[in-house]
Amino acid sequence: MSAGLQGDPGSCSQAGGSLRRLSSRLESATTRADRATGDLRSDDATSGGREQARTRRAARDLARRQRALLDAAHAMSTQLDRAGSALQEHSSDLAEALQELRDLEGRAAAAGLRFVDGRVELRWGVAGVADAGDAAARQGVRDELQTRVDRVLLLLARRRARLAEALESARQALADEAAAVRR
Template identity: 40%
Template sequence: MSVVPGDPASLSACAAAVAEVARRLAASGRALGPPVEELGDGWPGRASVATRRRGAEVAAAAVTTAEELERMGRELQDRATDLADLVARGRRVEERAAAAGLVVRDGRVVPAWGVRGEADAGAVADGDAAAERIAAELTLVLHQHRRRRDLLLADLRASTERLAALSHTLRRG
């Protein structure tokens, strides 16, 4: 298990699914426009106008929703790439810790269990210095992860609000 939480492959798969839904919805929205306009041929009156107006609103909303989903698909894919990089950096930190006789446990760099050698003040000081350097690297990686996760969550919330507002507008008619 990585010290950096998350699964880049799952996030990438989610991005691909969102992008596919966006492509299908955009195609449906664009395909709806011409038939809705053709409804006016031979059908005069307010009902015809209202139906065409409503159909055009639905088609436009589909395209707008697809654009938002496409944007979020790209954002999710970018974050998946970032997460893969952070996971790799986290693994490198763990490898450096292991090479120094340390382990990463519960987000902290600590000495590995077992006998590490003779009691030597210089070796202890070197080990402590290595632990501090590695802990600083780990802190940076985990901070970047939290920051990027928080930005993604904020973007997802904002996207959800935009889509909810669009949906609300459609339901109001």
């Protein structure tokens, strides 16, 4: 097929699944860390020896930093899940578009037409005066198929733009969280 369609549904789905698994593992680790820091805070509150060893200011600073890290990890997990979900959704869109284009290509071949770089064209060959009616009918089929191909490619381009926007948004949010953690 030469319809100018780029992408592989399987790879998009696999990448999306990997991001979602990473998100799940990060969220799970964040939850465990939150529980552990909560246990430490409750241990500190009950044991006077540790509290005496630290100043209240240092303890508050440590708690603030821990909370910031946990919040950042949670936000990153959310963004990774959103990006993975967007990739998996795009995978479905891409598979659907590929199937529709394959169906259109089959109809084109049955009508004596061919796909070339997203265009439906007449096949090479010799046509004479006796073929005028057939040529007109073939041109009508070509116009109809070209309209449908253009619609599929336009719809997929819009979906690809939506994916790019979602991934850019996730990238920016992850970069912002990483910058905040470094401060």
